[in-house]
Amino acid sequence: MKKVIIATKNKGKAKEFKTLFAKYNIQAVSLLELKDNMPDVDETGSTFEENAALKAEEIAGVLNTPVLADDSGLVIDALGGRPGIYSARYAGEPKNDQANTEKVIAELANVPEHERTARFVCVLAVAIPGNNTILKSGYCEGRIGTHPKGENGFGYDPIFIPEGFEETMAELSSEEKNNISHRNNAIVQLEDWLRSI
Ligand SMILES: O=c1nc[nH]c2c1ncn2[C@H]1C[C@H](O)[C@@H](COP(=O)(O)OP(=O)(O)OP(=O)(O)O)O1
Numbered sequence: 033m034k035k036v037i038i039a040t041k042n043k044g045k046a047k048e049f050k051t052l053f054a055k056y057n058i059q060a061v062s063l064l065e066l067k068d069n070m071p072d073v074d075e076t077g078s079t080f081e082e083n084a085a086l087k088a089e090e091i092a093g094v095l096n097t098p099v100l101a102d103d104s105g106l107v108i109d110a111l112g113g114r115p116g117i118y119s120a121r122y123a124g125e126p127k128n129d130q131a132n133t134e135k136v137i138a139e140l141a142n143v144p145e146h147e148r149t150a151r152f153v154c155v156l157a158v159a160i161p162g163n164n165t166i167l168k169s170g171y172c173e174g175r176i177g178t179h180p181k182g183e184n185g186f187g188y189d190p191i192f193i194p195e196g197f198e199e200t201m202a203e204l205s206s207e208e209k210n211n212i213s214h215r216n217n218a219i220v221q222l223e224d225w226l227r228s229i
């Protein structure tokens with residue numbers, strides 16, 4: 033089976049890539065599985081695109097092989113787009129999903145349901161040594177709940193209610209999430225490359 037290195041150290045993302053890439057007969061291998069420890073790439077860009085490219089290009093440079101990276105986050109309209117590219121560290125260092133979701137819930141305490149619209153964004157970068165980096169994006173629209181619910185998924189899933197659902201993303205099965213997620217929608221945009229390798 034073909035293998036693709038995914039430049040992530042996020043367990044939740046890594047698991048989703050494994051499932052989503054299996055449909056293309058590709059084995060997704062995250063940095064958590066490599067025996068050599070890869071550097072933590074500084075996400076110094078000002079857009080999801082820049083940060084995805086930074087992660088993919090730095091790891092592709094170290095390994096001298098094509099590498100895919102995912103930069104993603106939650107964009108909340110009532111917060112002017114925050115946490116956005118700062119989603120992972122919204123409540124500060126070290127990264128903490130529960131602290132991040134609590135911070136968002138507190139900031140939206142007085143915001144009524146119809147103003148709690150938000151979307152998950154996923155930008156994928158494929159860095160191929162000697163070539164231009166490929167960038168593709170995917171989105172998932174929804175709204176922010178009033179308290180965390182559900183145990184599945186990761187990150188902001190317990191407070192994100194996708195459009196067309198009453199449950200949070202963390203209450204959906206992994207199959208249901210993978211059908212509608214920003215990550216799957218971005219991967220679909222990459223199909224040409226995935227089928228070409
Ligand atoms: O499907 C998702 N369901 C819930 N939350 C999500 C999702 N997708 C991204 N998120 C959140 C998690 C993290 O707070 C941020 C990503 O930050 P981001 O820098 O891309 O990833 P990360 O630092 O966790 O791992 P890495 O950079 O090694 O890939 O957005």
Ligand SMILES: [Mg+2]
Pocket residue numbers: 075120
């Ligand atoms: Mg990160």
